[in-house]
Amino acid sequence: MRAVAPALTGFVVAAMYSxxxxxxxxxxxxxxxxxxxxxxxxxxxxxxxxSTSAGRRQAQRSDEAT
Structure with a gap:
């Protein structure tokens, strides 16, 4: 869309003069x-x-703490 927006603006301004x-x-x-x-x-x-073993260990520690 980045390439279309300036071209579309130019076409609209050229057609409508505004x-x-x-x-x-x-x-x-x-x-x-x-x-x-x-x-x-x-x-x-x-x-x-x-998905990581470090994440599972951290989750187990937080579950054990509660």
């Missing part, structure tokens, strides 16, 4: 991105996988 319209296009793109994060991605949950 940066206001380019900002409206950018605003619509940000809004569409927000909607896709909320409705497409769904719930984001932490992953508590302990």
């Amino acid at each position: 940066f206001e319209d380019a900002f409206l296009v950018a605003e619509a793109a940000v809004f569409a991105g927000m909607l896709s994060i909320v409705f497409v991605m769904g719930r984001i949950e932490p992953n508590f996988v302990r």
